[in-house]
Amino acid sequence: MAIEFTATFNSSPAPPTSNQFSLATEDDPSHDNLFTVSDTTEVKITLTGDASFFITGSPGPIVWSLPPDSGEPNYAVSGSSNNILTFIVPEPPHVLHPWVFRFVVNVSDEPSNPVVVRSQNIYIAKPLGTDPRDYLQYSTTNGNFALVPNLSSPQVGVNLGEELVLVNVHGSRSFSVNLVSDPPVTPPTPAPLFEPPGIYWSSDPALSGISFTPIELPTSTLSFTTDSSAMGHSISLQFAIVVTNSTTGESTTVLSPDPIIINSTIGDG
Known part of the structure; x- marks a missing residue:
C-alpha cells in the first residue's frame, strides 16, 4: 500500500481556500491534507518546480507533530533535484490518533540563498469504521x-x-x-x-x-x-x-x- 502525491508551492496562500502547498494525487488534482491508511504504508512526496528537500544540516525535510508510537520514521531523499521524499508509517491505532507532519523545503532556485518553507499539516489517519x-x-x-x-x-x-x-x-x-x-x-x-x-x-x-x-x-x-x-x-x-x-x-x-x-x-x- 502506498500514498503518492505531488506538492506545488503556492506563494500566495489564502487559507482555508488555498494552502502553502497544493497537493495532487493521480486520481485527485486538488487533494486535501488528509490521507487514510489501513496498513503499513509507504509515503512518497514529489515536489514540483524549483522546490527541493534539504539533505544535510538543519532543518531536515520533515518535522513531526504526532509521530508514530514507534518513533519518527527513517526517510530518504532522492530525485535529480532532491525533490522526492519517501518514508514508511504504520497504521494509526485509532481514528482519533492520527500521525501528523509537515515537510520542509527550499523554494528558492538559488541553493546558496535558500527560502525555507514548511507545509501545512499533513494528516495520516485510520479510516472511519462502520461502528463509531x-x-x-x-x-x-x-x-x-x-x-x-x-x-x-x-x-x-x-x-x-x-x-x-x-x-x-x-x-x-x-x-x-x-x-x-x-x-x-x-x-x-x-x-x-x-x-x-x-x-x-x-x-x-x-x-x-x-x-x-x-x-x-x-x-x-x-x-x-x-x-x-x-x-x-x-x-x-x-x-x-x-x-x-x-x-x-x-x-x-x-x-x-x-x-x-x-x-x-x-x-x-
Whole structure:
C-alpha cells in the first residue's frame, strides 16, 4: 500500500481556500491534507518546480507533530533535484490518533540563498469504521478513566502532559461511548452509569459544530455527532457518572478528567 502525491508551492496562500502547498494525487488534482491508511504504508512526496528537500544540516525535510508510537520514521531523499521524499508509517491505532507532519523545503532556485518553507499539516489517519463506538472504562479500584476502542485495547488519543487529546480529522461523524466497570461488577453491586447531563462541556458544543442532547436519566451509553463546521475548533469535555455503594446505597457523582477534542483543519491542498 502506498500514498503518492505531488506538492506545488503556492506563494500566495489564502487559507482555508488555498494552502502553502497544493497537493495532487493521480486520481485527485486538488487533494486535501488528509490521507487514510489501513496498513503499513509507504509515503512518497514529489515536489514540483524549483522546490527541493534539504539533505544535510538543519532543518531536515520533515518535522513531526504526532509521530508514530514507534518513533519518527527513517526517510530518504532522492530525485535529480532532491525533490522526492519517501518514508514508511504504520497504521494509526485509532481514528482519533492520527500521525501528523509537515515537510520542509527550499523554494528558492538559488541553493546558496535558500527560502525555507514548511507545509501545512499533513494528516495520516485510520479510516472511519462502520461502528463509531468506544468504551469508557471506570476503575472501581483506583478511580481511573480510560477511553478504549475495545476492552483489550490501550487508551485512545494522545497524552500531552496531563491532558488526553483526541484529534478528530474526519469532520462529520458520530461518536458513541459505552460505560463499563473495570473490573466488571456483578449483581447485587450496581454498575456505574452516566449521570444527567452525561457530559459537561467547556463551552457550548453547538458553537464547535457538535450536536449533543443531554441525557435525562442514568444510562450506560452516550452519543454525539460533529459536522463539517467543527473543523478548526477545539473543546474539552468531562464525562459525568454515578457510582452507587452496594452496602449503603449511597450514590456519588464522579467526573472524568478533561479529554480535549481537536477538530483539525482539513482543506483543499
